[in-house]
Amino acid sequence: MSNMVQAIRMALHVAEERHDLTDVFGEDVGPPLGGAFTATQGIKCAWNTPLDERGIVGASIGLGLAGCRNVGEIQFCDYAYNTIDLLKLAGMMYWVSNGDWNLPMTIMTPVGSGIRGSIYHSHSFDATATHIPGFKIAMPSTPRDAYGLLLSCIVDPNPCFFLVPKALMRVRNAPGEEIPGEPGDDRALSKLIDAPLGDRSKWQPQWPETPDLFVPFGEGRTVRKGRDVTVVSYGRTLPLCAKAAEELSQENLDVEVIDLRSLWPYDWERVKESVSRTGRVLFVNEDTEVTNFGEHLVRRTTDELFYHLAAPPKLLAGAFVPGIGLADNLEMASVPQLPSIRAAIAELAVMEA
Amino acid sequence: MSTNLRPVPSAPESQISPELLLRMHELMVKARALEERLIHMYKQGDGYFWIGGPGEEAFNVPLGMLVQKGRGPQFDYCHFHYRNSGTWLAMGGDPIDSLRQMKNTVTDPFSGGRNFVGHYSRREWNVVPVSSPIEVQHSMAPGTALAQKRAGGRGITIVTGGDAGTAEGDFSTCLIWSSRPANLLPVLMIVTNNKWGISTAYQGQHGEKRISERGKAFGIESKTIDGNDPETSYREIAQAMEYVRSERKPFLLEAMVSRLYGHSSASGANRMTDEADCLVGFERKLEERGLRSRKEMDDLRARFTAQLQEAHKKVRDEPQPDGKTIHDNIFADRDLVREN
Numbered sequence: 001m002s003n004m005v006q007a008i009r010m011a012l013h014v015a016e017e018r019h020d021l022t023d024v025f026g027e028d029v030g031p032p033l034g035g036a037f038t039a040t041q042g043i044k045c046a047w048n049t050p051l052d053e054r055g056i057v058g059a060s061i062g063l064g065l066a067g068c069r070n071v072g073e074i075q076f077c078d079y080a081y082n083t084i085d086l087l088k089l090a091g092m093m094y095w096v097s098n099g100d101w102n103l104p105m106t107i108m109t110p111v112g113s114g115i116r117g118s119i120y121h122s123h124s125f126d127a128t129a130t131h132i133p134g135f136k137i138a139m140p141s142t143p144r145d146a147y148g149l150l151l152s153c154i155v156d157p158n159p160c161f162f163l164v165p166k167a168l169m170r171v172r173n174a175p176g177e178e179i180p181g182e183p184g185d186d187r188a189l190s191k192l193i194d195a196p197l198g199d200r201s202k203w204q205p206q207w208p209e210t211p212d213l214f215v216p217f218g219e220g221r222t223v224r225k226g227r228d229v230t231v232v233s234y235g236r237t238l239p240l241c242a243k244a245a246e247e248l249s250q251e252n253l254d255v256e257v258i259d260l261r262s263l264w265p266y267d268w269e270r271v272k273e274s275v276s277r278t279g280r281v282l283f284v285n286e287d288t289e290v291t292n293f294g295e296h297l298v299r300r301t302t303d304e305l306f307y308h309l310a311a312p313p314k315l316l317a318g319a320f321v322p323g324i325g326l327a328d329n330l331e332m333a334s335v336p337q338l339p340s341i342r343a344a345i346a347e348l349a350v351m352e353a
Numbered sequence: 354m355s356t357n358l359r360p361v362p363s364a365p366e367s368q369i370s371p372e373l374l375l376r377m378h379e380l381m382v383k384a385r386a387l388e389e390r391l392i393h394m395y396k397q398g399d400g401y402f403w404i405g406g407p408g409e410e411a412f413n414v415p416l417g418m419l420v421q422k423g424r425g426p427q428f429d430y431c432h433f434h435y436r437n438s439g440t441w442l443a444m445g446g447d448p449i450d451s452l453r454q455m456k457n458t459v460t461d462p463f464s465g466g467r468n469f470v471g472h473y474s475r476r477e478w479n480v481v482p483v484s485s486p487i488e489v490q491h492s493m494a495p496g497t498a499l500a501q502k503r504a505g506g507r508g509i510t511i512v513t514g515g516d517a518g519t520a521e522g523d524f525s526t527c528l529i530w531s532s533r534p535a536n537l538l539p540v541l542m543i544v545t546n547n548k549w550g551i552s553t554a555y556q557g558q559h560g561e562k563r564i565s566e567r568g569k570a571f572g573i574e575s576k577t578i579d580g581n582d583p584e585t586s587y588r589e590i591a592q593a594m595e596y597v598r599s600e601r602k603p604f605l606l607e608a609m610v611s612r613l614y615g616h617s618s619a620s621g622a623n624r625m626t627d628e629a630d631c632l633v634g635f636e637r638k639l640e641e642r643g644l645r646s647r648k649e650m651d652d653l654r655a656r657f658t659a660q661l662q663e664a665h666k667k668v669r670d671e672p673q674p675d676g677k678t679i680h681d682n683i684f685a686d687r688d689l690v691r692e693n
């Protein structure tokens with residue numbers, strides 16, 4: 001069964017074979033490395049760019065304007081900050097031309113903590129991405145969703161962010177959620193599509209036959225049904241929320257967990273339906289908590305669901321600090337972890353409005 | 354104004370036909386009359402901001418005449434900046450549309466009243482939206498050029514910008530991305546050097562004698578020309594374009610031009626008297642060569658001025674966009690750029 005990087009690779013392969021994907025590019029994205037996280041190994045249209053993030057975003061825009069479906073990679077989202085004005089530009093292309101120039105392009109970038117990446121390999125990007133209107137934003141928490149969301153990004157006629165949680169790159173699908181056609185045996189899949197160590201110049205991947213499986217934008221997934229509390233998350237913190245819910249079920253708490261999967265557009269209907277039932281909601285993500293996307297969700301919850309609420313809507317997010325420090329204790333204290341998520345849910349469950 | 358620039362050597366007599374010269378002249382006059390009308394509009398309160406290209410007509414008009422306009426990679430992609438009105442008109446643009454953008458009317462075909470004047474956009478002609486942040490177009494240009502290189506044919510990418518903007522990293526991006534030995538790109542990089550960045554003089558920013566020399570380190574063919582002479586401009590642009598079209602390699606062309614009304618309305622949009630006027634020089638030549646009389650030239654100017662005055666009146670009565678439309682056209686549901 002695939003892990004997330006392998007799922008990404010398979011989606012890129014399917015897109016270059018069947019959906020006119022013409023370019024996958026970025027720093028070290030082409031051979032021999034195939035990406036800092038190996039997500040682009042074996043992709044025929046993958047190539048190495050100069051070490052120039054503005055150039056990468058610019059080229060992605062230019063290719064898109066010329067009608068080429070493309071995926072530009074920023075090696076770590078931490079290095080996308082000097083491209084913000086170009087991203088703004090991409091997001092406004094269709095709007096500023098009043099509907100004349102659409103722009104098919106995808107910016108793929110690893111985000112978040114979880115690999116002890118220190119200050120400059122741990123930033124999140126969801127708060128920044130959701131401040132750039134005109135982009136669709138996908139952020140998977142499972143390999144299957146990564147596969148389906150990336151395909152949706154590639155064929156979309158608009159700019160898309162595909163945000164890949166670093167901590168989940170090697171996580172595998174839960175049983176029953178595999179990508180149809182992929183070998184069930186991890187080693188068998190690895191043999192087919194992982195580049196060998198050493199000389200790779202003669203290596204050719206052997207791709208399993210996997211289908212066009214599109215996970216649509218704006219469609220979340222209810223990971224676990226529950227009656228007492230709704231927890232809405234995405235990316236690295238999603239599996240932690242699911243785990244916390246499972247643990248709390250031992251304490252007779254019935255927690256519903258929603259994976260938002262795409263942040264723009266997002267599945268408000270699903271959130272609304274759930275919160276209307278439970279009356280309690282916790283939003284969880286790991287970006288810094290001030291002007292955080294979760295704050296928007298809290299605000300909307302208050303605006304639209306106030307009279308359904310049994311307790312104040314809550315946000316658990318990253319600490320508002322300049323970066324995530326390297327030492328274990330520093331990282332753990334900076335972003336939500338299993339204990340803090342579990343505690344936040346338990347507290348919310350008994351809170352009086 | 355003093356600069357540390359060497360004088361630009363004047364070009365030899367051209368082989369350009371009289372008809373072409375007259376056509377060029379007509380377009381230059383039209384472009385000047387357009388800019389003057391736009392400034393007028395600004396001063397009358399019929400627009401919030403003016404920026405444009407009066408003083409650059411001798412370069413911008415020949416450029417527009419030489420663009421291979423059309424849709425898709427077989428034609429030229431144009432990544433312009435905000436001083437390309439002459440180019441736009443020479444490509445066949447209708448001046449009234451600039452007035453519409455100046456007045457931010459709903460009829461503005463470039464942005465529907467969303468963007469500043471001079472911010473052209475037209476997919477049908479591969480003119481990508483001009484955007485205000487300086488130099489970003491240089492980061493996008495390699496993308497369209499890459500698509501053109503792959504598509505084959507003779508389509509090229511043209512990117513224009515000012516002199517001060519070359520300090521931005523995007524300019525280096527374009528130099529680097531278009532000159533990688535394994536993937537040279539058909540990009541014509543154009544710097545219209547008016548020796549100013551708003552109020553910052555050339556020597557306050559540039560250690561390099563000529564901006565075009567920056568191409569050398571990358572093996573990019575480059576040249577500095579007198580952009581105030583339309584014959585020189587026409588010939589040099591044609592030559593540079595032919596090189597880019599046939600060799601599929603980049604070229605860096607720096608054109609020395611004038612800035613006749615200052616930077617923009619932010620600096621008053623008043624006529625400068627210490628800058629050479631390309632139109633005056635060209636008209637003297639046309640008169641000397643007996644191609645067009647003073648009277649004919651005055652009549653031409655009067656005709657365009659009158660036409661634009663009429664257009665102004667018309668635009669004044671056109672509707673403004675409705676505030677309710679701000680959410681329109683954020684996301685496309687059709688892949689227009691892939692429909693050919």
Ligand SMILES: Cc1ncc(C[n+]2csc(CCOP(=O)(O)OP(=O)(O)O)c2C)c(N)n1
Nearest residue numbers: 485486487515516517518519547549550551
């Ligand atoms: C990135 C960016 N920084 C600053 C500005 C404000 N600004 C507008 S025009 C300009 C000067 C540009 O000078 P130059 O590149 O020489 O072009 P010119 O206007 O002289 O043709 C500046 C600083 C801007 N639009 N974009």
